[in-house]
Amino acid sequence: MKNKLLIIVFLICAAASCDSGNSSEQVTDITYKSVPEFNADSAYAFIQQQVDFGPRVPMTEGHSLTRDWIIDKFEEFGLTVQRQDFQAKTYDGLTWDLTNIIASYKPEAKKRIMISAHWDTRRIADKDTERIDEPIDGANDGGSGVGVALELARIIATSELKPDVGVDFILFDGEDDGEPETAYSRNNTQVWWCHGSQYWSKNPHEKGYNAYFGILLDMVGAKGARFYREGYSMYYAKNIVNKVWNYGIELGFSDHFILKDAGEITDDHYFVNRDAKIPMIDIIEFSPQTGFGRYHHTHDDNMDIIDPRTLKAVGQTVLFTIYQE
Template sequence: MNLNSVLKYRSLLLLFVFLTISCGDDKKKEVTQEEPQVEKVVNVPNFNPDSAYHFIKTQVDMGPRVPNTAAHKEAGDYFIATLQSYGAEVQTQEFEATTFDNEKLYLRNIIASFNPGKKKRVLLAAHYDTRPFADKDKERPNEPIAGANDGASGVGVLLEVARVISTNRPPDIGIDIIFFDGEDWGETEGSTRTAPANGTDSWWCLGSQYWSKNKHKKGYSAYYGILLDMVGAKGAQFPMEDTSLYYARSIVEKVWDRAAKLGFSSYFVRKQPGGITDDHSFVNKYANIPMIDIVHYDPATGYFGDFHHSHKDDMDIISKETLEAVGQTLLAVLYYE
């Protein structure tokens, strides 16, 4: 073999080695890319369903929290004092609104902020007023309802969330809790007055409409929001509601996936039975914050259940198991942010 042949042979050998190493590196890279990512482990504190139940009963024991009544004012004062005792910065929004039956209401939204200096914020909400009449009930239809589930349950869960984050290491985000007022004085079936007044879109959800157009803090926004409405009934199911999916599908998936990982998929069901008008509708539309609704669904009767706007909505239908499913899921979502 002459010198030229030797040099040619060595060049080919070096090229072969280089290509072999390069291919090997590529294969290693491909294998690394296909390896599944392991989710970080986060220490999520426990939600106490007994405490949430107590918060609900405390509200019900005050009597129906109908706007313009003593019980309504007592409830609002109680929420403010409780949230302040947990270290939250609390603000109120007082405003007036007219109902479909021409009642003038004196309303108050209550806003509590945790970690106010954090730029990334999550908004949690529920309404605290109760229906002034049991218009879906054959008995005593003109009397107000107790509102154990419709009103008190969402507030009770959020008060317990506030208590938990105040007594443990809080999530590394800002959290705002809003208790909307005036949600439940919408028109009754057969009402002849249908056009909303005072620039509102609906006779329902007066507090969320007002806040969405007049935020408590100039320029306020949140990464996303979660509304709780009727989250305490025995055997409850919470579907993927259409308005939530339209505005915030990724947040719906985030919450329902977290619930499944915790073993609560029998509560957070992957049904899509349609949409409703609720407080989240106006937060999405006017506040431009993607907000989802965790709301009761009954496979037999549709949204809300047979207790809705009736005297059945009392403490007898409240389940600590349901409260735990909602509350523990909510805490996990917050702590995994």
Template sequence: MVWIGLMKNNISTGLFLGLLLLVAACGDKPSNESKTEAVISYQQAPDFNADSAYHYIQQQVDFGPRVPNSEAHKAAGDWMVNKLKSFGLSVTEQTFKDKTYDGIELQLRNIIGSYKPEASKRILLGAHWDTRRIADKDTERLDEPIDGANDGASGVAVLLEIARVLHTDSLQPDVGIDFIFFDGEDDGEPEHRNFRDNSQIWWCLGSQYWSTTPHVKGYSAYYGILVDMVGGKNARFYKEGYSVQFAKNIVDKVWTQAHHLGFGDFFQMRNAEPITDDHLFVNQNANIPMINIIDFSPDFGFGHYHHTHKDNMEIIDKKTLSVVGQTVLFTLFQE
């Protein structure tokens, strides 16, 4: 009787397993219904004009090195203010004084242009507009200021062109945008001088000041994008260390969108080391997640032109300007 009972149980189990296999087989049959894969839907964005951005670089270089306390610096700052106003932006000039590593007092000016100042959701776009007063990485004329065509002027030009497009194009983003041009970024201590003073960070004076004393009390932004050295030939942009640390989701979003636009050769899916730049202080002091799009390689560092007299119009490439400008402009229209 035990044997019979075992046979009944095996028969029942067999029937049950058979039904399961039948159901599974039916589920494996291809369906006539089309399967729709999840795709990202992007909003249309206007075109970025690299010729216009290139012209803005040339205009800055024509003033001469924009070293704080110089006539060229004052003239270039006034020109930027007038440009921003001509694009319909609300402009704030934040003047302040600060000292350099070697005790020079600088008259500095952060310039902020606001698009849709009434909008509550805001994006912060930043660049520095001053240039270095020494060419400490060069082999000649080390104590003379540099043109700063890429290190300074290219970032300013990209932001000015974005502001111009927003002013003239029928397509408009759904967010407010603050264009901030930091002063005093590039006057840090030389790398190989005996009088190096490590008592504080001497770079990024404008962003250090603004991040603790913003132009609007209680200012906040959804996130920020800093553009620095974004016009050089053969530039490549890696995921800079502090950007990944403070705003990894923004880095991933911008890099993914750059690849969507076909700019994968420029925006490399690889991390680089942290760089002390204006975005660091915006992250640390203002608690605004800000990333840095900067030409810095994890293999060989900055380009050969960096802090030398080779940083002139000859190294500027309209293709690089177009890639960065279109990526940032496209990003704004996805919010």
């Protein structure tokens, strides 16, 4: 990883302060902190393991096996781990036992960065034409964000290079439920998804918890994924969006980080911003022209669509961002 990037700064002299009126060119050498390499193959393996457990629908064996495995991995990396158990009502009247997983690196540090994803998967494939009532693998929608988060935690914990800030990996449960696509109404004021972030944002794992900023990872592993600047991210944390997207482009991932705006998405970051008052952005595959990827809420959301190159782009960019703080 390069420690330094050269940028050209053009200084235009104002007539009042410059006799000649000519512009001058100055090269500024900006020094960035050294950053470890993100291992996309390791992140891919973490996603594969989740898929191998089966769909991570709450109240199922695959869900409980995945929860215990995630906790074990964070503890294996030497992080301080807490589980936040709670209950939530579903759109069809069920009561689910859910668990947010919180893993902290350098818990004593005052300046903290929050990295989040959701670890559950959808119980129906309501955008598919076959097996609509069966749960999906969720390799990308759920699995990819967790895979990247686990690899970030592993690198931070094991690398000789350490960030100067504390990092909290907060994985939300119960994000991917919600009414079937055909039944959803935007006039409905009740949000039946994002259960974990709705609960945590009003009941943080530590009283008075705060973070400098947060990054949500949602659907960050598909082949050819393009990440536009999501609307709520721009509203609540525009400066963080610009910083992360610029880092991604400087690192050579301009095919993935697109300097164009997309619409607002009611994802976990919305509740963290609104209720916890922590500026959080969402790195999510959503096109202003076509919406979510073709795999979204279908059985095509499997390992066949996961690309290590996309994982590398997102993982290295987020890792770089953490290490510059």
